[in-house]
Structure formats: structure tokens, C-alpha cells
Amino acid sequence: MKTLNELSNELKKNNIRLTHQRLKVLEYLSNSKNHPTVEQIYNALKKEVPSLSKTTIYNTLKYLAELSLIQVLAIDENEAHFDAATETHGHFKCSTCDKIYDFDIDMDSCETEELDNFEINEKLVYFKGICPRCLSK
Template sequence: MAVSDDHKLQEAIDTLRDSGVRITPQRHAVLEYLLNSMIHPTADDIYKALEGKFPNMSVATVYNNLRVLRQIGLVRELTYGDSSSRFDYKSSEHYHIICEECGKIVDFHYPTLDEVESLAEQVTGFDVSHHRMEIYGKCDECQQVETQKH
């Protein structure tokens, strides 16, 4: 693990501590897994990855921990129309590009579109809290599979 990941994990643990949330070994493991995961895992993915380390942990425990981490603002729940939510450690602001074939989600870094929020407020009179942008397409792997079919 890189130094920056250790630093991010320590910051996240400090945030938990400051929020008065108990830092259980399971909670620590869920947070660490999310921080190192590039796949935007589902709760099930997290459960499967950690069940060897925590044989007594249930899927419900994972969901409960994710809920707590989300409420504190450390984790973002991504719901993109498919059946199960995916989870993302909320580090720097970023957008997501989603494969329409396999559902893979990849981080896409771009300066946040704050001017869109300002414009939306001016035009509608709304008090805008946030925005979300998704980009859809077909990932490399799915493109290659399609090419092989032809």
C-alpha cells in the first residue's frame, strides 16, 4: 500500500473518531477495502472479499457499516439503475463513466462543473445542493468481445 493510501486511511479513521463512531475491526476493514478498491464494489463484493478474514460477519453487517460510513460522508452510494448499489470512497471530487454492457464504473477526473450549479440556480431559483454526472459507453473489454464476435 502506498504512503498516500495509509494517509487517506488514517484521515478516514480520524473522521470516524471525530464523529464519535466506534472503530470496529469490521468497519476498519470495510473502509480499507473501499479505499483500495478501484471497482466500486457492491456490498456483496465487499462481503465476499472480507468473509475469510471475518467468518462471523454477515452481509447485513457490511450494509450497516456502509450506512454509517455514508452518513458520516466518507462513502458515496452509487445507484445507476441496476439492481445493486455500488460504493465509492469519497475522496476527491470526480465523475463516473459506466459501461452499458457489463456495468463497470470507472472514475473520471474533471474539474467540477460548479458553473452548471450556479446557472441552474439563476434560471430556476432553486437552492442547488449538488449535482451528479454520469457518462455512458462501452468499456475496452466489452468492445473487444464484440469485435471477436464479428
């Protein structure tokens, strides 16, 4: 996970201004552990930044994703989730409680040579099932 300073520098390098709104979105995402949606970011920040619009959040997240500074998770079929951690890792979604868990995964050890001539920019691993908490109920 990058620090806010590092993120800020990355943005500057790409001629993207670190505005007040963008800083708040970045801050919130960096501090959150639960892969928030746009809706959740919006609800969390609108007290602090009453003028904030969802368009700005979408906009900010789009830039960050294009620069690979955040990950967009499509594990949930009807809403995108966002993750400030950019190291390759897996995501497990519990079908019962909908919670998304992180887990480590070593992609290099299971790759085939089939993709030798492909340029790979992003690796996403999604598991679905039931989490221990829900299993024990």
C-alpha cells in the same frame, strides 16, 4: 482519498466506534479500484472475518455515506456500488461489460444560476454507453 487514520478520526469525532469489522470494510473499500457492491465486499472479507454479516457492512457503509466519507453510486439499477473517493468525479458504466470507469469532470464550469438558492450537498454524474474495450470487439 483519505487515509485510514483520517477516516478513523472522522469517525471518532462523530462518536462512531472504529470496530474491527468497520476497519476491514474501510480498508477494503480504500484499496479497491472497482466500486464494489455489498456482495463483493462480503465475499472478499468473509475468509478473513468469518463471522462478518452483511448487515454490518450495510450499517458501516450507511454511516460512512452520511458523513460523506464515501460515495454511494446508483449507476447500476439493481445494486448499489461504493466509492472511497469523495472528490466530485464522474462515473461511466459500460452497458456491455458492466465495468464502471471514473473520469474527471469540472462541474463548476457548467453550472447555471438556476440553483443559486439551493444548498447542494452532493453532485453525481453518471454516463452510460460502451467502453473502448467493448467497442473494439
